[in-house]
Amino acid sequence: MLSFSSCKKNFLEREPTTIVTDDQLWKDPKLITGLLANYYNRLPTDMGLTDQAGSQWRNMADYDDAMWSGFSNEEGRNNIVTYDRSRWRLYDYGFIRDLNLAIENVDKFGSATLNATQRTQLKAEFRFIRAYLYFEMVKRMGGVPLITTQLIYDFAGDPTYLQQPRAKEDEVYDFIASELDAVKNDIGNDGSKGRANKYTCMALKSRAMLYAGSIAKYNALLTPSIVTAGGEVGIPASRAKEYFQKSLEASKEVIAGPYTLYKSNPNLGENFYEAVVKKTNNPEVIFVRDFLTSKAKKHGFTYDNIARGIREDNLSSSNITPSLNLVESYEYLDGSDGKLRTRNAANTDYIYYDQTTDLFAGKDARLYGTIIYPGAPFKGLTVDMQAGVMVWNASSNSYQTVEGPDLGTNYTDNKPLIAASGPHRSIQEVSNTGFYLRKYIDANGGASTRGIQSDVWWVWFRLGEVYLNAAEAAFELELPSEALNYVNLIRQRAGFGENSLTLATLTLNKIRNERRNELAFEDHRLWDLKRWRQADKIWTGNANSVDAVVSALYPYRIIRPGDPTKDGKYVFVKMTAPRFRSPRFFQIFNYYSSFDQNVINNNPKIVPNPFN
Amino acid sequence: MKTKLYIYSLLFIITAGIAGCKKDNYEAPKSLLKGRVVYEGQAIGLRSNGVQLELWQHGYDFFTKIPVYVAQDGSFSALLFDGDYKLTRLRGIGPWVNNTDSIDVKVRGNTIIDVPVTPYTFVKTASYVRNGSTITATVNLQTVSTANLLESVKLYVFKTALIDDANQSAVTTVAASAIQNVDQSLTINIDVPASLSNADAVYVRVGVKTAGVGELAYSLAEKIQLK
Numbered sequence: 056m057l058s059f060s061s062c063k064k065n066f067l068e069r070e071p072t073t074i075v076t077d078d079q080l081w082k083d084p085k086l087i088t089g090l091l092a093n094y095y096n097r098l099p100t101d102m103g104l105t106d107q108a109g110s111q112w113r114n115m116a117d118y119d120d121a122m123w124s125g126f127s128n129e130e131g132r133n134n135i136v137t138y139d140r141s142r143w144r145l146y147d148y149g150f151i152r153d154l155n156l157a158i159e160n161v162d163k164f165g166s167a168t169l170n171a172t173q174r175t176q177l178k179a180e181f182r183f184i185r186a187y188l189y190f191e192m193v194k195r196m197g198g199v200p201l202i203t204t205q206l207i208y209d210f211a212g213d214p215t216y217l218q219q220p221r222a223k224e225d226e227v228y229d230f231i232a233s234e235l236d237a238v239k240n241d242i243g244n245d246g247s248k249g250r251a252n253k254y255t256c257m258a259l260k261s262r263a264m265l266y267a268g269s270i271a272k273y274n275a276l277l278t279p280s281i282v283t284a285g286g287e288v289g290i291p292a293s294r295a296k297e298y299f300q301k302s303l304e305a306s307k308e309v310i311a312g313p314y315t316l317y318k319s320n321p322n323l324g325e326n327f328y329e330a331v332v333k334k335t336n337n338p339e340v341i342f343v344r345d346f347l348t349s350k351a352k353k354h355g356f357t358y359d360n361i362a363r364g365i366r367e368d369n370l371s372s373s374n375i376t377p378s379l380n381l382v383e384s385y386e387y388l389d390g391s392d393g394k395l396r397t398r399n400a401a402n403t404d405y406i407y408y409d410q411t412t413d414l415f416a417g418k419d420a421r422l423y424g425t426i427i428y429p430g431a432p433f434k435g436l437t438v439d440m441q442a443g444v445m446v447w448n449a450s451s452n453s454y455q456t457v458e459g460p461d462l463g464t465n466y467t468d469n470k471p472l473i474a475a476s477g478p479h480r481s482i483q484e485v486s487n488t489g490f491y492l493r494k495y496i497d498a499n500g501g502a503s504t505r506g507i508q509s510d511v512w513w514v515w516f517r518l519g520e521v522y523l524n525a526a527e528a529a530f531e532l533e534l535p536s537e538a539l540n541y542v543n544l545i546r547q548r549a550g551f552g553e554n555s556l557t558l559a560t561l562t563l564n565k566i567r568n569e570r571r572n573e574l575a576f577e578d579h580r581l582w583d584l585k586r587w588r589q590a591d592k593i594w595t596g597n598a599n600s601v602d603a604v605v606s607a608l609y610p611y612r613i614i615r616p617g618d619p620t621k622d623g624k625y626v627f628v629k630m631t632a633p634r635f636r637s638p639r640f641f642q643i644f645n646y647y648s649s650f651d652q653n654v655i656n657n658n659p660k661i662v663p664n665p666f667n
Numbered sequence: 668m669k670t671k672l673y674i675y676s677l678l679f680i681i682t683a684g685i686a687g688c689k690k691d692n693y694e695a696p697k698s699l700l701k702g703r704v705v706y707e708g709q710a711i712g713l714r715s716n717g718v719q720l721e722l723w724q725h726g727y728d729f730f731t732k733i734p735v736y737v738a739q740d741g742s743f744s745a746l747l748f749d750g751d752y753k754l755t756r757l758r759g760i761g762p763w764v765n766n767t768d769s770i771d772v773k774v775r776g777n778t779i780i781d782v783p784v785t786p787y788t789f790v791k792t793a794s795y796v797r798n799g800s801t802i803t804a805t806v807n808l809q810t811v812s813t814a815n816l817l818e819s820v821k822l823y824v825f826k827t828a829l830i831d832d833a834n835q836s837a838v839t840t841v842a843a844s845a846i847q848n849v850d851q852s853l854t855i856n857i858d859v860p861a862s863l864s865n866a867d868a869v870y871v872r873v874g875v876k877t878a879g880v881g882e883l884a885y886s887l888a889e890k891i892q893l894k
Contacts, residue, residue, distance in 0.1 A: 137716075278818075279759060279879045596833035640833060642717075643881045652731040666759055666881070 081164035087177065090157065091250070094184050095344070097150055099191045101143065102578040103344070104356040104495060104513045109145065112356055116374065119594065120381040120575055122605040122635055124487040125359070125374030133605075134636035137596065140667050143195045143581075144648040147188065148202065154185040155205045179238035183251045183259075186234040190263050193227040194582055197288035197647045197664060201230055220660040223286035225294060228267035232301060235260045246313075248343050248512075254312045255342040258516040261305040261524045266586045268298030268531060273588040281646050281665050288647055288664055299528045306525035314338055314518045316548050323550045324423025330519065330548075331424075331494055331577070332511050339518045346510035357502045357509035362427050362438045362491035363462070363484060364476030368504045373477075376486040377426045377575075379606035379629060385419040385572050388550050390560075393418070395608065397627040405626035411440065411610050414627060420550040425575050427491040429610045434498040440489060440610055441474040445626065447615035456611065468614065478609055480633040487634045488607040494576050519545060519573050527566050535561055542569055549573075585646060596640030603638035604631050700752075700772065701744045702780040704761070706811065710741030711762065711786055712872070712885030714831035718761045720782065722772070723753045737761075739829065740887060747774050754782065762786055762877060762884040764812050787877040788817045788849065790886035795871055797891050800864060806853045806873050806886070817843040818878040822855040823871065826863055828888045830872045836860050859893065868892045 080086045096107065103110035116123040116132045123132040158181045161174050169177070185203075192199045200219035208214060222230070235256040244252040267290060274280050275292035282289030290298075317330035317339040330339050346352050359374045366372040379395075386393045395414055399406055408414050411429035415422065427433055429440035443458035444466050459472050462485060466472040477485035497509035526541035539561050546555050546569070556565060570583055584590040593602045607630055615622045649667035703710040704718070715738055722733040722745065735754075737743045753769040763784035772780055791809040795802055804822050819842045823835040832838075839857040846853060855873070863869050868890050874883035 279881055597835065599836060638833075656730050666757065 077160055077164050081160060082168045091177075091180060094150075094154065094157070094181070095250070098184065098187055098344070098515075099145060099147070100513075100515075100578050101581060102576070104346075104511065105354045109147075112359070113374070115576055116376075118581055119378060119602060119605060119639055120571075120580055121375050121377045121492070122488060122632055123374060124376040124634065125371065125484050127483050129374075130634070133632075133634050135639065136637045137640040137642060138645045140644055140649040141651070142645065142648060144651065145192050145195045146199070146651065146654055147192070148200075150188055151185065151202055152205060154181050154188070155203060157181045158185075159205060175241045176243045179241040180244070180251060182234050182238045183242060183256055186231045186238075186256075187259060189227055190231050190259065190266075193224060193231075194266055194585070195648050196650070197283075198222045198224040198227050198286070200658075200661075201227060218658040218660050221285075221287040221662055224270070224288055225267065225286070225290040228263060228290070228298070231263045232260055235263075248340055249345045251342060254309050254314065255516060257305045257308045257312075258341050258521055261302050261309060261521055261528075262516075264298045264302035264305060265524050265528055266582070268295050268302060268528065269586040270588075271295035271298060272531065273586070277588040279643070281643070283662055283665060285662060287662050296532065299531045303525055303528040303532065306521050306528065309341070309518070309521045310525065314341060316518055316522075316544065318548060323420035323548070327421045327424025327549065328493055331514055331517070332497070334510075334512060340512075340514055341516040341518065341521075343512040343514050345512045348508065348510040353508040353510045355505065355508050356495060356511065357497040358505055360492050361496055361503040362433060362476050363486065364438055364474065365433060365436045366503050367501060370505075371484060372503070373484045373486050373491060375492050375576075376488045377490040377492060378488050378632070379490070379608045380602065381571070381575060382422060382426060382428065382490060382608070384568055385422040386568075387417050388419065388552075389417065390551075390555060395627065395629070397608075397629060407613065407621050407624035407626060409624060411625050414625075419572060421572050423493075425492075425494045425572075427493045429489060429608075431493075433493060433496070434500075438476050438491060439471070439474040440476050440478055440486070441471055441612055441625075442478050442480075442489070442609035442628075443611050444472055444614050445611045447613070447617070447621075449617070454613075466612075466614070471612065478607065487632050488605065489609050492576065514577060519548075520577075520579070523566070523570050523573060526569070527563075530561070530563060530566055538566065542566055545569060545573060584641075588646070590641040590645070591643055594639035594641035596638050596642075598638045600638060603640070605635045605639075606630065607632040607635075696746045696748045698747050698749050698774050699744060699777045700747050700774055700780065701778070702742070702782055704737055704741045704743070704784055705781045706763075706784055706786050706789065709789075709791070711784060711789055712741055712887055713737050713739055713761065714833070714882060714885070715739035715829050717831070717882055719757065721755045721757065722747070723755065723769075724750055725753070739831065739885065749774050749776070754780070756782065756784070759881065762789070762875070762880055762882045764814060785812055786884050787812050787815050787880065788875050789884040790873050790875060793873045793886040793889075795889055795891055797893070800859045800893075802857050802859065802869075802871055802891055804855045804857075804871065804873055806855065808849050808853065808875065810849055815877045815879045817846070817849060818876040819843055820846070820853060820855065821874045821876065821883070822857045823874065824857055824859055824863065824869050825872075826866060826869060828870050828890070830870050830888050831885065832874060832883055836863055864893075867894050 099108045100110040102112055102114050104112050115121050123129050158178050161177045165174055198221045201222045206217045239253045239256040242252055244250040271290035271292050272295035274289055315338045317337055320326035320329055346354055358368055359371050361372050363373045383393045383395055396406055415428050427438050431438055443456060445454040445456050448455050462473055463475040464472045478489040479485045495511055497511045501507035502509040522541045522545050526538045530538035535558055543554055543556055595603050597603055609628045610625050613621050613624050644666035647664040650661055650663055655661045716736050718737040720735040722735055735743050735745045752772040754772050755769045756766055758765045758767055763786045788808050788810045791807045793804055793806045795804050819840050822839045823830055824837045825835045837860040839855050841855055859869055870888045871891055872888045873886040876883050
C-alpha cells in the first residue's frame with residue numbers, strides 16, 4: 056500500500072536535496088558568499104600555510120632560504136638534483152570555467168533578486184579572482200589561452216573550434232592590467248582583508264606589471280633569451296618601461312590609500328613579526344587567506360614548524376629551518392655586510408661570545424622578526440641552541456669537538472652538551488641549520504598542538520611589498536631619488552637610521568636584497584629570481600657555490616679551564632648543512648614550466664615552451 | 668617486533684610478486700636502441716643529463732614522449748618495444764644548430780642509430796700535461812657553423828669523471844676575445860685547487876660556450892694522476 060501511494064507523487068521529478076541549482080544559488084546572498092569563499096579558497100600559491108589548491112607549505116624548504124629538517128620521508132627536499140620540468144606547472148581551466156560561469160550567471164539568474172549595484176560588485180569580485188588566476192598561470196607557463204566566456208560544445212562531432220591557441224605573454228599581462236583597472240571602482244569591500252577591494256586590485260596590478268617589466272627587460276639580456284616565434288613566451292624589451300611605469304602608478308595608488316606600515320611595537324624585531332602575523336589592528340596587511348580557530352578553519356603550520364625545544368606536541372616541529380644563507384643576507388644596522396663574524400680578522404681563531412645572541416647583535420631587526428636564532432626568545436621562552444662542546448686539548452694545541460646522540464643532555468661538567476633545540480646533524484625534527492622559523496609561527500598557547508592548531512593568516516599582499524615594488528619600478532625607470540625614498544622607509548622600520556641608503560649607495564642589488572629580507576617565506580624569492588632571470592645564475596647546481604648550497608651555523612660551548620677569557624664562552628662553526636645533499640639546480644628550461652602532454656594532445660594549437 | 672614486521676613485509680612482497688605474475692600479460696621491452704650524437708663521426712661531449720632527445724610513437728591512444736637523455740660522452744640508449752618511432756631534437760637544447768626534422772627510427776631488436784648534428788664550435792682534440800699542481804691543456808677547436816659566435820673556452824677540474832659547468836671544483840675561462848686564431852691550437856692552464864690537492868687523481872675537461880646557446884660542447888673527461 057505504501058509503495059503504491061509513493062508512486063502517486065511524481066517519483067522521478069523530485070527536487071534533489073543534495074544539489075543547489077543555479078536558480079537557488081543566485082537568489083540567496085548566503086549561498087553566494089559561500090561560493091565566493093570557495094573561489095577565494097582555490098587561489099593558488101607555491102607555498103601558503105596549508106596544502107590546498109596546488110600549494111604546499113613544505114615548498115618553503117625547496118629553495119635557498121631554508122631546508123627540510125623534519126621527518127625523513129620528505130628528505131628528498133634536501134636532494135633535489137634538478138627542478139623538474141613540470142614543476143610549478145599550472146593549467147587550471149576548470150577554475151577559469153567556474154569563474155566565467157559565475158560572471159555570466161550573476162546576470163542570468165541573479166537579475167530577479169539582486170540589484171544592479173550588487174551584480175556589478177559580484178562580477179567585479181569574480182573578475183579579480185580570475186585576473187589573479189591568470190597571473191599565477193602566466194608567471195609559471197608564459198602566455199596561456201585567454202578564455203573569458205564559457206565554451207559550449209555543440210555536439211556536432213567536431214570540437215576543434217573549442218581549441219584556443221596560447222595568447223602572447225604580454226597579452227596576458229595586459230589583460231590582467233585592464234581587468235583590474237576595470238573592476239577596481241566596482242569591487243567595494245572597503246576595509247576587508249579577506250575579500251578583495253580596490254587596493255587589493257592595485258596591489259596585484261603593481262606586482263603583475265613589475266613582473267612583466269622585468270621579464271621584458273631581463274629576458275632580452277639572458278643568453279639564450281627564452282622566446283617562441285609567436286610571442287607566447289618572451290615580452291619585447293621595448294615594452295619594459297611602459298610596464299614599470301604602470302607598476303609604479305599602481306603602487307602609488309595603494310600607498311595613497313588607508314594603509315600604513317605596522318609600527319605599534321617599540322621592539323623592532325617583534326614589531327616586524329607582528330606586522331605579518333598579528334591579526335587585530337594591523338594597518339599594513341592588505342589581503343590575506345584568513346583562518347579562524349573558533350570556526351575550525353585552522354592549520355598545522357605552527358605544529359609542523361615550531362622550534363623543537365618549545366614544542367607542545369610530542370611529534371613534528373622544526374620542519375622548515377631557515378638557512379645561514381638567508382641569515383647572512385640581513386645587513387648589520389651600521390650598513391656593513393651581513394656575513395656573521397665567527398672568526399677573528401686573521402682567520403686564526405674563533406671569536407668568543409659570552410652569549411649565543413651576541414653574535415646577532417646589531418643586525419637588521421627583520422632577522423629577529425623572521426628567524427629564531429640561537430638564544431632568541433619566542434613567546435616568552437628562550438630557544439637555546441648548542442650543538443656540543445669544544446674541549447681544549449693543551450697537548451695538541453687544538454679543540455676537540457664533542458657532540459652526542461641526544462638532545463637536552465649535559466656534558467661531564469654538568470653543564471649543557473646539546474641544547475633541547477639542537478641543532479643536530481642527524482636527528483629529524485630538530486634544526487639542521489641552527490635556525491628556526493619565526494614568521495608565520497603562532498605564539499598563542501597550544502597553537503603548536505594538533506588538537507588546537509593555529510589560525511595565523513597567509514599574507515597575499517601587504518604594504519611592505521608595495522613599497523618595495525615601487526622602489527624597484529622607480530629605480531628601473533631611472534628615478535633613483537624616488538626609489539630611495541621608498542626603500543629607506545622600509546629600512547627605517549627595520550631599525551636602520553634615517554636615510555641609511557643614499558643616492559650613491561643605492562643599487563639594484565640592494566633593492567633586490569631588501570625584497571629577500573622583507574618578504575622571506577611569503578612566496579616571493581622564487582618568482583623574483585625567475586623574473587630577474589637570475590635563478591639559473593644563483594642556483595647553479597655547483598656544490599662549491601655558496602648560493603646553491605644551504606649552509607648551517609652550529610654553536611659550541613668552550614671548555615678551557617686554563618683560559619678564563621675563553622672558558623664557558625660560545626663559538627660558531629659555519630658548514631654545509633649536514634642533511635643537505637644536492638646543490639639547488641635551476642636550469643634554463645625551468646623558467647617556463649612544461650605543458651602536460653595531454654593538454655597538447657587535446658589542443659594541438661598549444662605551442663610547447665622553449666626547451667621543454 | 669621490528670624483525671617480525673620486516674618478515675611480514677617481506678612475505679607480503681613475495682606474495683604480491685607471485686600474484687602479480689599472473690596478471691602481467693605484457694613482456695617488458697627488450698630491444699635496445701643505442702646511438703650517439705655525432706658530427707662527421709665524432710661524438711659531441713655534453714653535460715650529463717643535460718640534453719634530452721625525444722622519441723615519439725604514433726598510432727596509440729596514449730601519445731606522450733619517451734625522454735632519452737644523452738650521456739656526457741654523447742651516447743644515449745633506451746629499452747623499447749619493437750616498432751616505428753620518430754626521434755626529435757628539441758630547439759635550443761644542445762650546443763648545435765637547431766634542426767627539428769624528426770628522424771625515423773625503426774626498432775627491430777637491438778638497433779644502433781647515430782643522430783647527426785651541426786655544432787657551432789666544438790673540441791676536436793684535447794691533450795693534457797701536468798706539471799706540479801698545474802695542468803695545461805692543449806685544445807684544437809673546430810668551427811662548423813658561425814651562425815652563433817664563440818663566447819669562451821673553459822677548462823674544468825673536478826674530483827669525479829662526471830664533470831661539467833655545474834659539477835666542477837675550478838675553472839679557467841678564456842674569453843673569445845682573448846683567442847687570436849680559433850683554428851690554431853689553444854693552451855689553457857689551471858691550478859688544481861687546494862680542496863683536491865690530496866686526491867690521487869683528478870679529472871679534467873674542456874667546454875666550449877657559444878653565445879646565445881645554453882649548453883656547452885665538451886671534450887671527453889680525462890683522468891690526470893696526481894700521485
